[in-house]
Amino acid sequence: NAGVTQTPKFQVLKTGQSMTLQCAQDMNHNSMYWYRQDPGMGLRLIYYSASEGTTDKGEVPNGYNVSRLNKREFSLRLESAAPSQTSVYFCASSEDSSQETQYFGPGTRLLVL
């Protein structure tokens, strides 16, 4: 099992460009999450999906949209990238939203110029 996979590993964007970060899990988990990690700020939740067909905002949702494509996949879209969105993005999944163990993907490093 690959666990949680993310693509791409690294991306450089210009201000105003759009992109989608992809996440997939093969653990048959119901819940999936998107975090960003910035130096000195810790991990912050952007959006989460408690189950297939549902999505909810986290702590820092502005500038992002998400799609829970199916049970396996949860994508994060930046419609018009800004330098403030330069960060490392982690996707995570858990068996369900009451489960404490969240398994994290390897991360996507995003640089917005």
Added chain:
Amino acid sequence: QKEVEQNSGPLSVPEGAIASLNCTYSDRGSQSFFWYRQYSGKSPELIMSIYSNGDKEDGRFTAQLNKASQYVSLLIRDSQPSDSATYLCAVRRAGSYQLTFGKGTKLSVIP
């Protein structure tokens, strides 16, 4: 605003010593408490969870929780160079899906 505070470190300990990592939280409704380890350039991985006051031991790791003082700690006995990483404290409020993370404490174990 709900906050989770950790000393950013770096905390340096000699190999074989006990490393003590501390975390305080502001939300009295917090019910679940977690310690994640994150190696440089890697993703976080869960190493301990604790839900009730007292100590919980797992191998060389002991988590301690004091809800009255809003304090949770992680002790690492017989520290090894492979324990060198950033340790993230996270808490979850009862009924919430969200984890609130601290900024992490960087631990360096000196051979």
